[in-house]
Amino acid sequence: MLTHVWIIPLIPAIAFVAILAIGKKLPRGGSEIGIAALAICFVLSLGVAAGWIQRVNHPPAVEANGAVAAAVSDGHGEAAASDLHAAAEETTPAAEESHPAESASSGHEEEASGHEEEHVTPPVVRTVTWFQSNGVKFDVGTMIDGLSTLMLVVVSLISLLVHVFSTDYVAGDRRYTHFFAFLSLFTASMLFYVISSSTLQMIVGWELVGLCSFALIGHWWEEKPNSDAALKAFLVNRVGDIGLLCGMIVLFFAAKGTFDVVTINTMANEGQIRHMLLLVASLSLMTAVMSKSGQFILHTWLPDAMAGPTPVSALIHAATMVVAGIYMVARLYGVFFNGFSIGTANINVMAAIGAVTLVFGGLLAFVQSDIKKVLAYSTISQLGYMVMALGVGAWTAGIFHLFTHAIFKACLFLGAGSMAHHIHSFDMKKDMGGLRKVMPKTFWTFVIATCALVAVPPFAGFWSKDEILAGAGQLGGDGGYPLMLIMGTLGAAITGAYMTRAIWYCFFGERRGASATHEMHENGPRITVPLIILSIGAIVVGLVNVPNTGFLSWVPGSYALRFEHYVEPTGAYFPGGLETFSHPEFNIVLALVSTLVGLTGVLLAYLWYWKDLGPHGLTERSRLARGGYKVLEYKYGLDILYVDVIAGSVKGPIARAANWVNQNVIDGFVNLVGTSVRRAGGWVYKYIDQGVVDTLVDGSGAAADVSGEVLRKAQTGKVQAYGAYLFLGATVLAAIFVIAS
């Protein structure tokens, strides 16, 4: 199972082709193919997860690592096998050290469980050589460890639910079949991306998901803003892609000519790559993360991407594609951890970007009246949390937040789609309000997901966000990452406030605008069932990583920190073995403080909207407040900077230069070619065609004419004349024979 995961992305890829080919002829327009493919994928992903859990519980013996690696890689994958071999050899001493300690303290349960986690579970890598050039092998393959397994499950689960949701939501759309085809292609690309075993393959998957994002944002391209948003997403991502290419190239040469993820990480962790190179690579790759995962100053495409259909927003721009950047950092964590010196610093670029994003993105959510844009900025803010977590060294916290966020943000987006399904408007100030009574299922699932997002215990978001904050407070050099801790706590209050505001506008008060004139009712099961499944997820998934230290020490060891146990990689390709790497401890004070801060945000918003308390009308009275509001409304002026200043100043001169080149150089060349071809043609016509060819044709005609005139005289029509010719000929022949013999 773990060696054949290549089947999983293949299934939706085949579904993509099948839907395009025969989807229109099917009774449900191809959606049944997509759903069937995704259901198979989801089951297979669960199978992979079960296989991986099995492997962690019973890790192959350290001595047998080489044999295992050789067994899982076929004839083409010898290089990868030998790499693994090297990795296995490196980890052997550490594992042997732990064995005596384990036997000495085997009576104590906590100690034993601590040692259990030091078992090395090597990833299952299987590669084939794509092509060879100049002695360098370009391998592609699959790499399965806890992280890729988690991503497989998350992507296929969310994608399956979104497919089901879409069958109702986009029913009757003019490009219904097309929509499902691209959903399948997107899922295939994302699954392909998360099981990559080489950085080259990651680039391919990265670009493929970008392409699908472009196609789906512009699904209703007949309206100009939608195609503009699609172009913007594509172009802003292109900026980051340059960074991705540069970073991957630097890593390729730094790792002495290999694209293999395991090898690159192992070399980075063992100090075989100079720190300067790692820093340059990390900074370049950080640009890519900023664009793909919507980090502050390259986040501007993400809110505009809400122009796409809502299921797309839920699948791509909240739950799966935007975490491609997070995944890349997590996958190449050896590079980032050592490049940014995460374990020993008090601030670094990644943590700073994440912290700035989570606060500034959250603030922007306050001035939006479009529910999807509120959720988009919320996504940016939560992605900021993940980047910050990775930036402070809390790998597991970041990935855990990725997991919980995928569930509850998908629920929120699908809930927004459910609200807007009848009125075709996302403007919560103008067209919503009072939906609580008419759409109870949507309301309750939305509230549950909001609780998870605001990190109310014991909902999912609480456990992950708390772990991130604990990481910011405890990891790093002396004193931790204080700035990140403050920003993260502040972000919790902002999150609480803007989500309360959104709930007020959507579900409470009077029904306004389109929702007042429309007859509103709850949607059918194809929309509500995914919502309910996701909201149950938003309640329970946090429990997979319950800590058992401090206040919660009563939690039995075999139930605590399961996520960390199964998902966090072990072995030399992950910096977990370095002495600067550690895990944050659960801290009841911090958990209480952050929860209280978050609830304070909720309370303030509640007082403001429900009870009408607070300084209303401040923006009219105070110039300072109005200025602040304007800054937010203009999104810190970044769009103006990009579109008007940068693009505007570049496109004028460049367009003129291109026009000049076009008119003078290219057209001149084309004209020259045209003129000379015309002259050559004239010469050929005059001399070759008219002179030689025509003479030959005319001559053969005339010759046939003349000879016919001569020969027709022999055709007398008299049978006796022919008889005479016959006998004459026979006589002549006889004479020749006689003379010749």
Added chain:
Amino acid sequence: MLLNEFLLLAAALFCIGVYGVISRRNGVLVLMSIELILNSVNINLVAFSAMTGAVSGQVFALFVIAVAAAEVGVGLAIVLAIFRLYRSVDIDDVDLMKG
């Protein structure tokens, strides 16, 4: 032996036949001349057969006689058709294929 005389007779008959085929204008006479040519060939066949003692020549002569009878049947039918069309058997009148 006597072969020369037979050959000379056959040659003479052949020449008379050829002359008749080329110069006669009556279709029936042309057919008769063709018979002369065939018979000259028959004489040759039988003469050589008698000289060498092989029977196949005489068998072949019998075949020629049979084929000649059939040929005359076809030829006379053609002449009859010509007569119906032109009211004469003068084959100089039949020159539709003149180029």
